[in-house]
Amino acid sequence: MEDYKDTDDDLWNAYLPRISAFSGDAKTGTPYDLWRYEVQCLIKTGHTHETITMAIKTFSCVQMLARKPPTHATTKSTTTTVENRQIQQLTALVKQLSQDVKALKEDRNCDQPSTNIQWSRRDTSWTPYHPDETTIYRPVEQHRRHKQNDFTCWRCRQPGHYAID
Structure with a gap:
């Protein structure tokens, strides 16, 4: 850490260096010695303190989120029984109306011939x-x-x- 210098040269660097995340878990995580060696290598290559800090935070968060189980599977249903009843009533009403529309269309089609007639407007009558x-x-x-x-x-x-x- 003695030869670490803080310069603005690294501001023009568009990428964050990739660092393995240190979680402290000896079985599945990265050992502390390896993580410390990676950070020291970044310091020697001339990266700024802010860039190294952002890289540590970013990649450790990404890896922790990748290991975290999805939360949407464990959440309970937010709808109440009143809302469920209203939803069921509305779906029943939609089904009833669609059946009525189908019946009206069938009644209308029985009165007319089944030929392909297109209606065109001439003057004031169809x-x-x-x-x-x-x-x-x-x-x-x-x-x-x-x-x-x-x-x-x-x-x-x-x-x-x-x-x-």
Whole structure:
């Protein structure tokens, strides 16, 4: 410790030196002689007193936390029976409402045909739009209703007429 000098040169050093933690436990911990030797080596290499102190504190805390059992497994439930009852009532209410919504959707779907109808807005009223294969070629006439098997010629646009080459 005689040749220890406190300088500001080590402030620019961005890392903390790694030191094994001394816990005093002879079985699993680092022996005191080895720990003291590591600290003396850091002093000889020119590290400041603050840097060595921070390294000792940091790595000893990290190793102690690594050995410590998790605290969340031993904590008891903080919810009371009143809160549990309220949670159960709310979940039952959510289940009941979701069943009611499903029943309403099924009733509504039974009244309507099961085709893929998209609704488009024209002027002030809503009109159904049935997509077919001609909408790509005739975007102006996309809102006109056609029969399901009504074919139009791609050249002359006559209904029911096939252009065969």
